[in-house]
Structure formats: C-alpha cells, structure tokens
Amino acid sequence: MSNRKELLNQLYEGMLARFSASEIDELCFELHIPDDEIPGSVRNEKIRQLIAYIERRQRTPELVALLRKKRPDYVWPTINALPAKPNSASPKPILFWAGGIVLIGIVVLVLIGIISAITDNLNPTQVAVSTQPPVAETDEPDAVEPSSPTASPTEVILPTDSAAPIPSETPPLTPTTQPPTSTPTSTSTIESPTSMPTPTPIPPTRSGTPFSETANDVTYTLVGANFNGSDLVLTFIAFNEGADKEVCLHYNSSLIDPEGIEHRQYSRFAGDLAGYLDCVTFDMPHAVPTQFGLVFDTLSPAVTDIPFVEIVFRSEGEVQFRNIPIPYQTDILELYPVESGNVTEISQTVDDVTYKLLEASYSGSDFILTFIANNEGADKEVCLHYYSLLIDESGATRRQFGRFAGGVTGYLDCVTLDMPHAVPTQFGLVFDTLPPSVTHIRFVELVFRSERNVQFRNISIPYPEQ
Structure with a gap:
C-alpha cells in the first residue's frame, strides 16, 4: 500500500x-x-x-x-488497477448472523401462534355456551316461570365493495447515465434584431445538419462565420423561449483537417469576456435575442481548407454544432520579420504600462522571448498571467506551456512584478526544451492578462543556428 x-x-x-x-x-x-x-x-x-x-x-x-x-515527453508512473478484494470474511460473523436469523424466526412463529389463538377466541361464528341454571319445579300454581334469555350471536358484516384494492408494486426506475443520442431541434424561426450587425451567412452544411439547437428552452443558432484578419469569428444568437434566466456557457472546439485528423482548437468569447473554457454567464431575458461570438485566434492561411469545426456549449444542457465549413480567407497573413534574433518593435500599452517585445532567441533548445515594461504612471504592482499557442504550418494549434525567466513558474499562475514609475522592468518567457521537430513552427501568440489583456500576435520563431 x-x-x-x-x-x-x-x-x-x-x-x-x-x-x-x-x-x-x-x-x-x-x-x-x-x-x-x-x-x-x-x-x-x-x-x-x-x-x-x-x-x-x-x-x-x-x-x-x-x-x-x-504529455508523452514526461515519464509517468505505471499504476495498475486495484485488485478485487478477496472474500476473507471470518465464519464467526456468518454463524452469528445465522443464529440471529433463526432466533428471530422462532420469535415470529411464537407470535403467530399467539395471534392465531386470540383470533380463534374472538371468532363471532363460534357457538355460544348457555350458562342458564336449571328451572326449579314448584307446586305453586301462580308461580311464573322465569323467562330464559336467548343467546343470539353477533352478526359480523364483512364489507366487500368498500375494500380498497391493493396497489400493484411499481417497478423501480433505473437511472441512465448515457447522454441523449440526439438533441431536439426547434421549429421556431429566429430573426436577428435590427440593432445587431448582420453577419456574413455561412455556406450550407456538408452533412445536412442544421445550425440550430435547443436546450432548456433556449435555442442557439449559428448565423455567421467571418474572418477578422487572421481570426475566425463565429456569431451565434440565443433565443430564450422560457422565463428570464442566467445561463453559464462553456465550450469545447476542435478543427478537423482535410486528412480527417482532429486538432484541439483553443479560442475565446468575443469582446472583453474571458474565454479559454472558463464559465461565462449571459443574461437571457424571455423572447429577447442574445448575440455572442467565439473567436479562434491567429489561424494561419493553411487552415482555410479545413472544412469542419465542432463547438460544444455546456450549460444546463448541451448543444453541438458540427460540420461547419470555414469560409476561405482572402487576406494573406503578414508576419513580423526576424533578423539576427531581433524582432521589429512590437509594443502594447495598458493602464499606463507599455509592454514591448525586445527579442526572440534560442538558448540551447529553449526558446526565449524577452519583454520590457515601462510604467509611465505611479508606482504599482502588476499581476501577470500568460497564455501561449504554437501554430505549425499545417494549421494545427498546440498549447505551449512555459515559465517566466528567473525561476518563477508560470503555467497560467499569477506572477506579481514591481513596476516603479519610469523605471524599465525586464522579464522573459522561456519555452523549455523545444525538440528539433518544432523548427518549422511559424507562429506564437501570447496573451498577458493583468487588469486587461495585452496580446502579441504572429511572432515568427527564428530557426536555431546549426
């Protein structure tokens, strides 16, 4: 053990x-x-x-x-299933329980005999025994013979029609853990209100599957698929046919390439809502359409020929949209050039702090991104998270975990940096031990989350010098 x-x-x-x-x-x-x-x-x-x-x-x-x-690169321990516990029960408890059952049976039999005897004594059909004394003979002519009472048995009426029938035992319901094989679709037509922008209609489904699903009185309809630069945006409208409610939405998405290989695709809710499988709560009033979108970040031109996207929304129920064709992208994705390990100036400013990407380089097999933060406001502490993706030339999106340079662990945990006024603060992200096979990966997306998001997109990875 x-x-x-x-x-x-x-x-x-x-x-x-x-x-x-x-x-x-x-x-x-x-x-x-x-x-x-x-x-x-x-x-x-x-x-x-x-x-x-x-x-x-x-x-x-x-x-x-x-x-x-x-994580195939990590040596995981081999843990076998627990063996079935042998029946090592001692015969003493068995004899104890057997003796107890026999004793209970004897007591029950004695009680049945007593109850039966009492019932027989109280039987109304039993012949009554006369206790009248014999009449004494007398010579007196005027003597009146005492009348003898006649014992009449009490009539017991057993009701026949008023007896309640014994209900038949209802078999217990066996709960099932199998999910429903199909989701009922709504027959109502949903129209987008005039205040919402009209999205570009998506091409017809390749499998005939409708782009409308209903769960818990809410009908979700996929109304558009657009490219915004290199991002694919799917637009949905939710129509609540029941009472006003709040619905917590999760989602799960994947891309399937032309060869039939499925790739996990990380995305986010459109707007300022947090995504990445976190729960987002939407207010859905009765009969008022609610529009929201999903953004698939930084898709390379190679993904334009991927024909299918699957999205799963998890709230009180589950709705699935399958076989959604991706419209072809017309714009060519422009990459940031990398020369001698230096990148062009890429900077973002959030809350008086300017974050600038200075360098992308290799140290052995580790890929390092170096940043500098310049605080133009008052002294402050900034809590940073990060989220990163590697996208290869085939269009497959791969989640990449790294760490903050200097021994500070990342993995989406918060790291607090002191940022004095007008004093540059330098920090780095290290992606540990990239194998030689990743030299063909062309894109990295990083998202720094402090009070708001700071995003650096389409950063080319320089090839390590051989």
Whole structure:
C-alpha cells in the first residue's frame, strides 16, 4: 500500500508540474467526470480531488494513459488497477448472523401462534355456551316461570365493495447515465434584431445538419462565420423561449483537417469576456435575442481548407454544432520579420504600462522571448498571467506551456512584478526544451492578462543556428 501511495504522489507531482488549472478541467471533461465531483478552485486541490475520484473508481490506469497521451515527453508512473478484494470474511460473523436469523424466526412463529389463538377466541361464528341454571319445579300454581334469555350471536358484516384494492408494486426506475443520442431541434424561426450587425451567412452544411439547437428552452443558432484578419469569428444568437434566466456557457472546439485528423482548437468569447473554457454567464431575458461570438485566434492561411469545426456549449444542457465549413480567407497573413534574433518593435500599452517585445532567441533548445515594461504612471504592482499557442504550418494549434525567466513558474499562475514609475522592468518567457521537430513552427501568440489583456500576435520563431 505504501508503494501505491508513493506512485500516486508521483502522479500528483507530475500533473502539478505539467498541467494548468484549465487543462485539469479538460481532463475531467474527457474522463466524463461531473463538475460537482471536483469542486475545488485551486489547481493543486483540483488535482488531488481528481486523483482521489479516479482511484476510488479504479480508473487510475485510464488516467495514466490519458496523461501519457497529453504529455508523452514526461515519464509517468505505471499504476495498475486495484485488485478485487478477496472474500476473507471470518465464519464467526456468518454463524452469528445465522443464529440471529433463526432466533428471530422462532420469535415470529411464537407470535403467530399467539395471534392465531386470540383470533380463534374472538371468532363471532363460534357457538355460544348457555350458562342458564336449571328451572326449579314448584307446586305453586301462580308461580311464573322465569323467562330464559336467548343467546343470539353477533352478526359480523364483512364489507366487500368498500375494500380498497391493493396497489400493484411499481417497478423501480433505473437511472441512465448515457447522454441523449440526439438533441431536439426547434421549429421556431429566429430573426436577428435590427440593432445587431448582420453577419456574413455561412455556406450550407456538408452533412445536412442544421445550425440550430435547443436546450432548456433556449435555442442557439449559428448565423455567421467571418474572418477578422487572421481570426475566425463565429456569431451565434440565443433565443430564450422560457422565463428570464442566467445561463453559464462553456465550450469545447476542435478543427478537423482535410486528412480527417482532429486538432484541439483553443479560442475565446468575443469582446472583453474571458474565454479559454472558463464559465461565462449571459443574461437571457424571455423572447429577447442574445448575440455572442467565439473567436479562434491567429489561424494561419493553411487552415482555410479545413472544412469542419465542432463547438460544444455546456450549460444546463448541451448543444453541438458540427460540420461547419470555414469560409476561405482572402487576406494573406503578414508576419513580423526576424533578423539576427531581433524582432521589429512590437509594443502594447495598458493602464499606463507599455509592454514591448525586445527579442526572440534560442538558448540551447529553449526558446526565449524577452519583454520590457515601462510604467509611465505611479508606482504599482502588476499581476501577470500568460497564455501561449504554437501554430505549425499545417494549421494545427498546440498549447505551449512555459515559465517566466528567473525561476518563477508560470503555467497560467499569477506572477506579481514591481513596476516603479519610469523605471524599465525586464522579464522573459522561456519555452523549455523545444525538440528539433518544432523548427518549422511559424507562429506564437501570447496573451498577458493583468487588469486587461495585452496580446502579441504572429511572432515568427527564428530557426536555431546549426
């Protein structure tokens, strides 16, 4: 048992080092674990609860197989399923329970005999025994013979028509855990209000699947697919036919290339709403259309021939939109040039702080991005997160985890930087041990989240010098 605890601890340490909080949610989704089973909000707590949940259900080998698929470069421990516990029950408890059952049976038989005897004594059909004394003879002529009372049995009426029938036992309902095979579609027509911009209509579906799905009185309709620069924007309208409500939406999306290979695609809700599988709550009044969009960031020109997108919205129910053709992109994506490890000046200003990307270079097999932040306002502390993507020439989007330079761990955790007024603050992001096969990756997208988002897009990765 101690050896198994050590293996589970190694599994926990590996997941803590290689998976972020959002990816733990993705693991739960792929393992079909309900959200209420893993209620924690802190990453290490969620990992412990996930391992405990999987271990209780003897699914640890399934989790290890999924982790090896997600992170093949990490050495994961081999943990076998728990063996079935042998029936090692002692015969003494069995004899004890058997004796108890026999004793209870004897008591029941005695009670039945007593009740039967009492019932027989109270039977109204039993012949009454006369207790009248004999009449004495007398010579007196005027003597009156005492009248003898006649014993008449009491009539017992058994109702026949008023007896309530015994209800038949209803067989118990067996709950099913299988999801519905199909989602009912709404027959109502949804029209976009005049105040909403008219999106470009999408091409017809290749499989005949409608772009309208209904869940919990809310009908979701995909009304447009547009390119905004290199970003693909899908526009939806939600129409609530029930009472006013708040709906918490998640989503899961993927791209399928012409060869039939599915790639996980990270995206975000359009506007200032947080995305990346986080829950976003929408107010949906009765009979008032609600418009929202999903943005697929920084798609390279190679993805224009990918014919399908699948999106899953998870709220109270689940609606799926499948086989959505991507319209062809007409604009050619312009890359930032890289010469001698230096990039052109790329800067963003948020809340009086200007973030500038200075350099993209290799140190051994590590890819390093160097930034400088110049605070033009008052002294402050800025909490930075980051999110990064690598997109290869085939159009596949790959999540890339790195770390802040200087030994500060990243993985979407918050890092606080002191930024005095007018004093440049330099920091870096390190992507550890990129294998030689990634030299053909052309794009990196980074999102720094402080009070707002700061995005650096389409950063070419320089080829390492051989």
